[in-house]
Amino acid sequence: MTAFRAALLDLDGxxxxxxxxxxxxxxxxxxxxxxxxxxxxxxATFVGKGVDNLVRRSLAGSLDGADPEPAEFDRAREAFFRHxxxxxxxxxxxxxxxxxxxxxxxxxxxxxxxxxxKPTEFTLPLLQRTGLAGxxxxxxxxxxxxxxxxxxxxxxxxxxxxxxxxxEAVTIGDSLNDAQAxxxxxxxxxxxxxxxxxxxxxxxxxxxxxxDTLVDAAQWVALWNQNQNAAKTGS
Numbered sequence: 037m038t039a040f041r042a043a044l045l046d047l048d049g050x051x052x053x054x055x056x057x058x059x060x061x062x063x064x065x066x067x068x069x070x071x072x073x074x075x076x077x078x079x080a081t082f083v084g085k086g087v088d089n090l091v092r093r094s095l096a097g098s099l100d101g102a103d104p105e106p107a108e109f110d111r112a113r114e115a116f117f118r119h120x121x122x123x124x125x126x127x128x129x130x131x132x133x134x135x136x137x138x139x140x141x142x143x144x145x146x147x148x149x150x151x152x153x154k155p156t157e158f159t160l161p162l163l164q165r166t167g168l169a170g171x172x173x174x175x176x177x178x179x180x181x182x183x184x185x186x187x188x189x190x191x192x193x194x195x196x197x198x199x200x201x202x203x204e205a206v207t208i209g210d211s212l213n214d215a216q217a218x219x220x221x222x223x224x225x226x227x228x229x230x231x232x233x234x235x236x237x238x239x240x241x242x243x244x245x246x247x248d249t250l251v252d253a254a255q256w257v258a259l260w261n262q263n264q265n266a267a268k269t270g271s
Contacts, residue, residue, distance in 0.1 A: 153177075
């Protein structure tokens with residue numbers, strides 16, 4: 037085992053509660069298409085596998101909704117993007133412990149990256165508007181690589197950008213997508229319990245630890261590194 041040199045963090049549901057903005061855009065899309073709005077907590081279960089899946093699920097009003105006709109999907113996607121651009125970051129809230137947790141991770145010498153399925157055109161403005169952009173040396177979005185989470189491509193790409201091996205990185209997220217991406221790439225994996233995870237309990241996930249906040253994640257990382265350093269010195 038080796039000490040961590042980098043932390044790769046999910047965005048929606050881990051760093052930010054962005055459901056108010058996403059739900060507004062999804063419901064504005066539905067109303068524009070002649071449909072009734074959905075409850076915000078229902079839309080929250082649709083988040084995690086990228087915007088296109090969010091659009092499909094919001095159209096169907098179901099986590100497992102059937103694929104719409106291509107023309108219907110294209111119209112819905114255009115409407116969602118248009119509405120989301122208007123509100124992206126307006127009501128999104130940084131979760132408690134995130135700022136302190138990021139500071140602690142950075143103080144422990146870790147390089148930080150965002151790894152998200154959100155498209156670049158929404159991710160970068162959102163990080164700027166919420167004051168988080170300055171913490172990260174790399175940002176890997178849903179359209180950065182050929183495949184996105186739960187595939188490992190984004191995690192591997194983030195490690196390359198930061199100049200670390202996967203064994204020197206920990207993936208921190210809130211969902212099955214994060215856990216599978218980190219695990220298949222070869223990183224250690226931590227999850228927080230307050231995110232979305234498509235309505236599922238994070239205790240079902242294959243992870244190395246569940247941490248209540250990013251402050252706890254930073255403490256977990258610090259203890260891990262302390263133990264690795266002690267093992268190397270034989271103390």
